[in-house]
Amino acid sequence: MVDAHRTFVIVGGGLAGAKAAETLRAEGFSGRVILVGDERDHPYERPPLSKGYLAGKEARESVFVHETAWYAGADVELHLGQPVTSIDRGARSVELGDGTVIHYDKLLLATGAEPRRLDIPGTDLAGVHHLRRLAHADRLKNVLSALGRDNGHLVIAGAGWIGLEVAAAARGYGAEVTVVEPEATPLLRVIGPELGQIFTELHSDHGVRFHFGTRLTEIIGQDGMVLAARTDDGEEHPAHDVLAAIGAAPRAALAEAAGLAIAARGDGGGIAVDASLRTSDPDIYAAGDVANMPHPLFGTRLRVEHWANALNSGPAAARAMLGRDVGYDRVPYFFSDQYDLGLEYSGWAPPGSYDQVVIRGDAGKREFIAFWLKDRRVLAGMNVNVWDVTETVQELIRTGRQIDPDTLADPSVPLESLI
Incomplete structure (x- = not known):
C-alpha cells in the first residue's frame, strides 16, 4: 500500500531516473514515486542507440530499462510525453506541459543532455x-x-x-x-x-x-x-x-530557471551538486548527464555523460533522498564497440592533465591497455580488446601510488601486483 503523505518526483525518463525509482522501492520507500519523462517511450538505455540496436544486432525491446509491467507492479506512476515546464521551490511543486501541478517532498532532476546543433545553412533539410x-x-x-x-x-x-x-x-x-x-x-x-x-x-x-x-x-x-x-x-x-x-549540452535550463546553482561552463556546466548529489536546494537532487559533482580523486568538478554514471548516480541520489549517508565517488567509466574493437575506459585524463602515456601490450594489433600518468600516478586507463581488467585499472587510479612506467608497460608483471 502506497503512503500518499510523501511524494518523491523524478524528472527524466532515462536510465538514471528509472534506476532511481527502482532503488527507492528496493530501499523500502512506501510513498508515491512519480516519474515524468518528455518522451513517450518508457525509460531506456542510450548505448544501444549508437551500438547494438543501430547496427541491427539487438532488438528494439532490449533497450528498455524495465519491462512495461514493472512500473505498475512497483507502484511507480508514469507521466510520459510530458515535459516539466517549471519548478516552484517555495511550493515544492512542478508543473507539466499540460498544466498539471504535482507536489513533491523530494525532487530528483535527471534531465540528461541534448545534442549540440550545427549552426550552418542547410540544417533544416530532411537528411x-x-x-x-x-x-x-x-x-x-x-x-x-x-x-x-x-x-x-x-x-x-x-x-x-x-x-x-x-x-x-x-x-x-x-x-x-x-x-x-x-x-x-x-x-x-x-x-x-x-x-x-x-x-x-x-x-x-x-x-x-x-x-x-x-x-x-x-x-x-x-x-x-x-x-x-x-x-x-x-x-x-x-x-x-x-x-x-x-557533442551534447546538459539540459539544465529547468534548474537554472528555478534558481538552482549551475556549474561553470569551464567545469562542464550542468546542475551543481555536492558529494551526496544534492543541489543548492536541500530538497532537490540531480543525477546522470546533467549533474556536475566534485570528484575527490581528481580534485575538480566533473560532469560525466556516460552510461555507468547514469546507472550508478541515479541509485545514489535515491538513497540520499531517503536520508542515507552518500558520498558519490565512482571512477568515471565508459565503453565502446567499433567493428572488431571493444574497449573500456576508466578515469579522467583530458589533454594537459597528464605527462605520459604508457602502453602495455601490442597497439599495432589493437590488443593493449593504455595508461595516462601524471607524476607516475595513473589518472586513467583504457583496455582495448583486453578484458577483465577494469576493476584493477580503477584500483590503480584510486590508490594514487607512484608506479614505475617500465614496470607498468611490462605484460609479464601481473597488473594486480602493482596495486
Whole structure:
C-alpha cells in the first residue's frame, strides 16, 4: 500500500531516473514515486542507440530499462510525453506541459543532455540527423539501411564516440562514410593525440574517409533533400544524409530557471551538486548527464555523460533522498564497440592533465591497455580488446601510488601486483 503523505518526483525518463525509482522501492520507500519523462517511450538505455540496436544486432525491446509491467507492479506512476515546464521551490511543486501541478517532498532532476546543433545553412533539410533519443535511432537505422542498399553517402560531423560508432554501424550496412573533424585525430579531447591515430587506422581499414582540420560550413540541398556537405577549406563532399555528432549540452535550463546553482561552463556546466548529489536546494537532487559533482580523486568538478554514471548516480541520489549517508565517488567509466574493437575506459585524463602515456601490450594489433600518468600516478586507463581488467585499472587510479612506467608497460608483471 502506497503512503500518499510523501511524494518523491523524478524528472527524466532515462536510465538514471528509472534506476532511481527502482532503488527507492528496493530501499523500502512506501510513498508515491512519480516519474515524468518528455518522451513517450518508457525509460531506456542510450548505448544501444549508437551500438547494438543501430547496427541491427539487438532488438528494439532490449533497450528498455524495465519491462512495461514493472512500473505498475512497483507502484511507480508514469507521466510520459510530458515535459516539466517549471519548478516552484517555495511550493515544492512542478508543473507539466499540460498544466498539471504535482507536489513533491523530494525532487530528483535527471534531465540528461541534448545534442549540440550545427549552426550552418542547410540544417533544416530532411537528411540532417542527430542521435540522442530512441526516435532518432529508429530513423537513423532505417537511413543507414537504405544508404547501404543504394550505395549512398553519409557525412558525419565530429569524430567523437558517437560519430565513430555511427560510422562503424553505417559501414556495416555498406554505406559510404566521410567523417569531418576539426582536430587532427579522432577523440582528441578525450584520449589525446597519442592514441587517436589508432582509431583513424581502424576506420580507414574499414573504408571510412576522414577529413581532418576542417568544419562543415554548409549543407547543400535541393527540394528539401541533402546533396552535399561543404567544409571550410572549400571542398564539397557528396552526401545523401548528414549526422551532427559534435557533442551534447546538459539540459539544465529547468534548474537554472528555478534558481538552482549551475556549474561553470569551464567545469562542464550542468546542475551543481555536492558529494551526496544534492543541489543548492536541500530538497532537490540531480543525477546522470546533467549533474556536475566534485570528484575527490581528481580534485575538480566533473560532469560525466556516460552510461555507468547514469546507472550508478541515479541509485545514489535515491538513497540520499531517503536520508542515507552518500558520498558519490565512482571512477568515471565508459565503453565502446567499433567493428572488431571493444574497449573500456576508466578515469579522467583530458589533454594537459597528464605527462605520459604508457602502453602495455601490442597497439599495432589493437590488443593493449593504455595508461595516462601524471607524476607516475595513473589518472586513467583504457583496455582495448583486453578484458577483465577494469576493476584493477580503477584500483590503480584510486590508490594514487607512484608506479614505475617500465614496470607498468611490462605484460609479464601481473597488473594486480602493482596495486
